[in-house]
Amino acid sequence: MAFVSITAFADSMEGVTPLLSSPLSGIPAWNTPISSILLRSEVNTAVNNSLSPKSLLNHEISPVGISLVNNFLFYVPPLAWNLIFQQIPMGYFPGSAPLWLVISENIFRYAAMGYSALLPVNTKHDLFLSGLAVYTVGMLSYFASWLVLSYLPDSPAAQSLVLRLAPAYLPLVWLGGMSMMAESPLLMVLSTLFVGFHVTDFATRYAP
Numbered sequence: 001m002a003f004v005s006i007t008a009f010a011d012s013m014e015g016v017t018p019l020l021s022s023p024l025s026g027i028p029a030w031n032t033p034i035s036s037i038l039l040r041s042e043v044n045t046a047v048n049n050s051l052s053p054k055s056l057l058n059h060e061i062s063p064v065g066i067s068l069v070n071n072f073l074f075y076v077p078p079l080a081w082n083l084i085f086q087q088i089p090m091g092y093f094p095g096s097a098p099l100w101l102v103i104s105e106n107i108f109r110y111a112a113m114g115y116s117a118l119l120p121v122n123t124k125h126d127l128f129l130s131g132l133a134v135y136t137v138g139m140l141s142y143f144a145s146w147l148v149l150s151y152l153p154d155s156p157a158a159q160s161l162v163l164r165l166a167p168a169y170l171p172l173v174w175l176g177g178m179s180m181m182a183e184s185p186l187l188m189v190l191s192t193l194f195v196g197f198h199v200t201d202f203a204t205r206y207a208p
Helices: 006-014 034-050 053-061 072-082 101-115 127-149 169-182 185-206
Strands: none
Touching: 034 101, 053 072, 072 101, 072 127, 101 169, 101 185, 169 185
16 A cells, blocks of 8 residues: 555645535635645644743743843943932832831842843843833833932922832833843743832831
8 A cells, every 4th residue: 555645645635626615614625735734733733832931941941041231231220329419318218118018028039139130131132122212201201200209309290109019019010111121031030029129118118
């Protein structure tokens, strides 16, 4: 008996139109070439494999390494701002936060900062330019919120809860931009947890 390969059989079936076609949505009609069905099956398998936990983990840790040009550099502007230009006295916002909240906030703060230092900057990432745009908008908004609170503390805007908490929640924008540039879901998770505790800290200490 002669052996017929699947590919040859699929090619021979192309163009063959049966008497009936499938009435059900999502099920290929009988007149669909079998080679196309096999190709779609291979594509679906590849997509499923790319979304597997192992594949996602490999994508996350593969760029990790030691480099002087790493994503921690994007922390320099806000760190310099807070060290040099922050002029709001602590007494302006009376209150205190519980110790567990402060510890949790700092754990995720330094975890996000430390992990970003292990992610070399890669301008060839598909999301790098989009992330840079998000980072820039977030950083400018963050600086603007501090300027209003510093130089116009008695203004209605500075007295509003939205602006008072802005220095706490706006970092999520520029941290999100950093995560996009690095294409790192883990960095986004760490940053989100940090900002969540940071906002709670601000709300506990500084909300009117």
